[in-house]
Amino acid sequence: MKRTNILWVLSIALLITLITSGIVYAVSPDQQARIFADECFSTGIAESALVDCGYTSEEEATRAHLGEPIKNYMISYDKLDMGKSLKENSQEMPFYVLPIIVDGEVVTDFIILLENGKWEFVSVGGNMSKLAYEMAKDNKINISQVNMLRFGGQSYLFADKNGNEVAYSPYISSPELGINKQKTYSSEKIKKQLEIRQKQIQEKMKTRDTGIMGGENYGAYGPIDFHQSKSVLSRLLGYLDYSIVNQRPAN
Numbered sequence: 296m297k298r299t300n301i302l303w304v305l306s307i308a309l310l311i312t313l314i315t316s317g318i319v320y321a322v323s324p325d326q327q328a329r330i331f332a333d334e335c336f337s338t339g340i341a342e343s344a345l346v347d348c349g350y351t352s353e354e355e356a357t358r359a360h361l362g363e364p365i366k367n368y369m370i371s372y373d374k375l376d377m378g379k380s381l382k383e384n385s386q387e388m389p390f391y392v393l394p395i396i397v398d399g400e401v402v403t404d405f406i407i408l409l410e411n412g413k414w415e416f417v418s419v420g421g422n423m424s425k426l427a428y429e430m431a432k433d434n435k436i437n438i439s440q441v442n443m444l445r446f447g448g449q450s451y452l453f454a455d456k457n458g459n460e461v462a463y464s465p466y467i468s469s470p471e472l473g474i475n476k477q478k479t480y481s482s483e484k485i486k487k488q489l490e491i492r493q494k495q496i497q498e499k500m501k502t503r504d505t506g507i508m509g510g511e512n513y514g515a516y517g518p519i520d521f522h523q524s525k526s527v528l529s530r531l532l533g534y535l536d537y538s539i540v541n542q543r544p545a546n
Contacts, residue, residue, distance in 0.1 A: 324409060327523060328364045328391045331414040332407050336361050341395060341405060344419035350395070350402045361405055362394035363438070365427055369445040372496045375489055380460050381453045381482045385444060392443060394424035401425040412523055426465045426477065427452055434461065434479055447492045453482055464488060 345351045345359060368385035376384055389409035394401040404424045406417040423443055431438040434456050444451040444462075452463040462485035468476045469488050 324389060324523065325364060325366075327414065327525075328407060328409070329361075329393075332361055332364065332391070332393050332405060335407065335416050336405060340416060341419045345395065345402070348403075348420060351397055355397050359395050359397045359402070362396050362401070362424070364391040364393050365424055365438070365441065365443055367392065367443045367445065370489070372447045372493055375446070375486075375493050377486055377490060381444060381451075381462060381486065382442075382460065388445070392421075392424050392427075394428065395419070401428050409523065423450060423452075423465065426463070429477070430454065430463050430479060446489050447496050449492060451485065451489075453485070462486075 341359065342353075342356045345356045346353050351359065367388045367390045368382075369388050370381070370384045370386075374384065391407050393405045393407070395403050395405050401424055403419060404421040405419055406421070408415055408417055427441045427443065428438055430452050431441050431454070434454065436454055436456050440456070441452055441454040444453055449467065450465055452465060454461055454463075460482040461479050462482040463479050464474060464476050464485060466476055467488070468474060469491070472484065472487050472491075474480060474484060474488055
């Protein structure tokens with residue numbers, strides 16, 4: 296085959312790969328989450344909560360916009376393996392927290408989820424996205440590298456920092472482990488905190504009447520299902536329309 300023919304074939308193959316990758320990205324849960332969140336936010340659904348809960352003034356609420364979705368992961372309390380990283384232990388959830396940003400500052404969370412194939416608005420409120428941004432800033436990493444983690448009814452943050460996994464306990468200190476809340480440590484250290492929580496849950500489960508509903512939340516989350524009811528074509532057209540009519544503010 297002539298050199299020009301080879302180059303032509305390779306060029307076509309590359310073009311097809313790029314187009315396919317673009318379509319996969321456009322219809323993915325991550326991108327569809329962003330589209331749904333922006334559409335939902337544009338209805339003004341968050342404005343009253345921002346003002347009523349004291350996150351912003353009425354005037355500030357008019358300048359609010361969303362940042363990028365932060366991924367959420369979970370580890371079942373009975374599945375923690377101390378020999379694996381947090382990322383290896385975890386499963387991604389169809390649950391996204393987006394920061395609400397005013398004048399460059401994160402003020403609170405905008406939460407959505409994918410349930411039974413459909414995107415749903417959950418709530419406005421909380422400070423996990425703000426803490427995620429602080430973790431990124433303190434460690435000089437991009438916010439896209441920070442993930443949220445749910446374990447045993449508690450919340451954590453973890454990230455890749457120069458090839459090393461680091462983690463952060465937003466709300467719980469463990470003096471016996473030398474862990475202060477809202478400080479970054481190696482994930483090995485934070486896993487020890489999770490291991491203590493695991494043992495606490497296991498002890499409680501021994502005496503818990505399984506026939507009784509309710510009680511403490513041990514992180515028994517629902518099925519991990521990223522199925523989207525909308526067809527690929529419908530999602531792709533929605534993405535194209537979104538890309539044309541929307542201009543995102545810088546984070």
